[in-house]
Amino acid sequence: ASAEKISSYPYHPNETEWTSEGNMSILRVPVSHTPAYFYPPTTYNRSWIDCFNKAVSQQSDKDIKIIVIGLHPWELVEIEAPEEYQSYTRACGNYTIENLTSLLDYLDNQKVVYITLEELYHIMQE
Numbered sequence: 001a002s003a004e005k006i007s008s009y010p011y012h013p014n015e016t017e018w019t020s021e022g023n024m025s026i027l028r029v030p031v032s033h034t035p036a037y038f039y040p041p042t043t044y045n046r047s048w049i050d051c052f053n054k055a056v057s058q059q060s061d062k063d064i065k066i067i068v069i070g071l072h073p074w075e076l077v078e079i080e081a082p083e084e085y086q087s088y089t090r091a092c093g094n095y096t097i098e099n100l101t102s103l104l105d106y107l108d109n110q111k112v113v114y115i116t117l118e119e120l121y122h123i124m125q126e
Contacts, residue, residue: 008058009062009066010028010066010120011027012025012028013026013028027121027124029066029068029117029120043091043099044090044095047099048100049102049103049106052067052103064123069103071096071100075091075092076097077093078092078094079092079093
């Protein structure tokens with residue numbers, strides 16, 4: 001993960017400047033602070049389906065659309081926290097389970113292929 005906002009699409013970095021495309025054998029998959037990545041605390045009170053569709057539309061110039069959905073295990077259970085930490089815990093438990101279930105049901109009716117990062121690496125080599 002990286003806070004680098006230059007690219008939101010996977011690329012092979014340049015050997016001397018990792019934020020630029022190049023020909024290194026590694027594949028950099030930006031997964032934070034990018035339109036193609038979302039996780040519960042940053043999408044609170046928004047439809048995950050809308051977030052998914054927005055991320056896809058922002059990749060309209062790409063043949064392959066890549067969306068990374070980040071979940072921490074604790075986001076699937078209810079967490080009690082003091083008031084000052086509610087912004088971190090409000091997106092846990094039923095909120096996340098319901099949104100994830102709704103998104104997966106929606107994706108079942110779309111042309112979505114689920115792959116691992118290793119599979120993505122090989123696809124991006126083609």
